[in-house]
Amino acid sequence: MKIQNARVIVTCPGRNFVTLKIETDQGVYGIGDATLNGRELSVVAYLEEHVLPCLIGMDPRRIEDIWQYLYRGAYWRRGPVTMSAVSAVDTALWDIKGKMAGMPLYQLLGGRSRESVMVYGHANGADIEETIDAVGSYIAMGYRAIRAQTGIPGIKDAYGVGRGTLFYEPADGTLPSNTVWDTHKYLTHVPKLFEKLRTTYGFDYHLLHDGHHRMTPIEAAQLGKALEPYRLFWLEDATPAENQEAFRLIRQHTTTPLAVGEIFNTIWDAKDLIQNQLIDYIRTTVVRAGGITHLRRIADLAALYQVRTGSHGATDLSPITMGAALHFDTWVPNFGIQEYMRHTEETDAVFPHDYRFEAGALLCGETPGHGVDIDENLAAKYPYKPAYLPVARLEDGTMWNW
Numbered sequence: 491m492k493i494q495n496a497r498v499i500v501t502c503p504g505r506n507f508v509t510l511k512i513e514t515d516q517g518v519y520g521i522g523d524a525t526l527n528g529r530e531l532s533v534v535a536y537l538e539e540h541v542l543p544c545l546i547g548m549d550p551r552r553i554e555d556i557w558q559y560l561y562r563g564a565y566w567r568r569g570p571v572t573m574s575a576v577s578a579v580d581t582a583l584w585d586i587k588g589k590m591a592g593m594p595l596y597q598l599l600g601g602r603s604r605e606s607v608m609v610y611g612h613a614n615g616a617d618i619e620e621t622i623d624a625v626g627s628y629i630a631m632g633y634r635a636i637r638a639q640t641g642i643p644g645i646k647d648a649y650g651v652g653r654g655t656l657f658y659e660p661a662d663g664t665l666p667s668n669t670v671w672d673t674h675k676y677l678t679h680v681p682k683l684f685e686k687l688r689t690t691y692g693f694d695y696h697l698l699h700d701g702h703h704r705m706t707p708i709e710a711a712q713l714g715k716a717l718e719p720y721r722l723f724w725l726e727d728a729t730p731a732e733n734q735e736a737f738r739l740i741r742q743h744t745t746t747p748l749a750v751g752e753i754f755n756t757i758w759d760a761k762d763l764i765q766n767q768l769i770d771y772i773r774t775t776v777v778r779a780g781g782i783t784h785l786r787r788i789a790d791l792a793a794l795y796q797v798r799t800g801s802h803g804a805t806d807l808s809p810i811t812m813g814a815a816l817h818f819d820t821w822v823p824n825f826g827i828q829e830y831m832r833h834t835e836e837t838d839a840v841f842p843h844d845y846r847f848e849a850g851a852l853l854c855g856e857t858p859g860h861g862v863d864i865d866e867n868l869a870a871k872y873p874y875k876p877a878y879l880p881v882a883r884l885e886d887g888t889m890w891n892w
């Protein structure tokens with residue numbers, strides 16, 4: 491069996507998605523997500539110029555060997571562009587293997603460990619009252635876990651707020667838009683949100699919050715401590731993790747569970763965090779961290795230290811990543827939760843899939859492979875549109891982390 495053809499499809503049904511399609515000489519094909527928000531065309535070039543020519547003629551059944559070939563063989567390892575490309579190849583190859591075996595991906599991984607995959611949705615509002623209402627609407631939709639973000643008085647365009655509640659989408663504009671940040675104002679305001687949420691809805695629902703890398707370790711420690719009475723499911727991306735040791739300081743001061751990893755590319759980004767038990771949830775996912783093959787390694791290491799998974803699932807990860815992640819989640823023994831930001835109807839139409847939402851959970855289907863396809867005719871109707879993520883500056887103009 492051989493890889494006969496491999497090509498990249500770029501489409502923008504409301505937002506950009508990059509998809510890799512690998513076709514075999516036996517008529518079976520597989521697809522993988524290669525979307526890197528705001529930097530999409532860099533992965534297209536990496537695939538088209540450097541990866542796809544090497545794949546032609548290879549045996550698509552040799553998933554592990556092809557992974558090692560792309561990772562070690564490039565000499566230049568890791569990084570979001572390289573690893574998004576490797577992820578797309580890996581996901582497409584697992585899709586092919588599932589189709590050839592006539593099995594859904596979770597069966598190939600070792601079978602079902604749970605009946606459904608608990609997900610969390612994104613509730614946000616311009617102020618606390620609006621966020622309270624938004625959380626209420628997620629509860630009404632059946633969610634059992636909800637991430638809550640609110641506008642902060644005196645801060646223009648705080649992270650996680652604005653432009654619609656169900657389909658919040660930060661990327662836009664042919665150049666990055668400017669937002670302003672002030673951690674002091676944020677730290678004063680956020681505990682009030684969670685106090686109000688618990689007094690309004692009680693403790694039967696899981697609440698989550700994303701700090702989006704804005705705080706220093708000691709500021710994150712202060713927030714974690716202030717939020718302890720409200721028993722969060724997790725505080726996410728409390729501080730940047732290039733220095734994995736930074737999380738030790740947060741950990742020493744608070745019992746609020748910590749999650750990190752949506753921008754990690756490999757197991758090496760998470761190794762110290764996991765081995766020193768500095769986090770509770772690892773948020774790497776299929777498209778960003780080397781596909782199913784590498785994600786499994788990260789999850790297995792995490793399991794040794796009682797760290798559970800909590801895969802990233804924002805709208806910039808295509809339905810292909812969501813479909814593959816759900817098979818992974820259905821199998822992985824140390825599952826924690828799956829993020830689920832809904833895609834728009836336009837996106838869902840371009841990527842027909844068999845997963846479905848039910849009672850606060852997603853259920854993967856039984857279609858062989860990962861269960862997601864691409865309608866290429868429809869995809870062709872939505873040409874690529876440049877769109878950047880915003881940047882953030884402090885009030886005095888200093889560049890900060892968006």
Ligand code: KDG
Binds near residue numbers: 660804
């Ligand atoms: O492309 C960036 C988004 O994926 C990110 O901002 C979303 O932080 C995010 C989350 O937790 O979903």
Ligand code: MG
Binds near residue numbers: 700
């Ligand atoms: Mg996040």
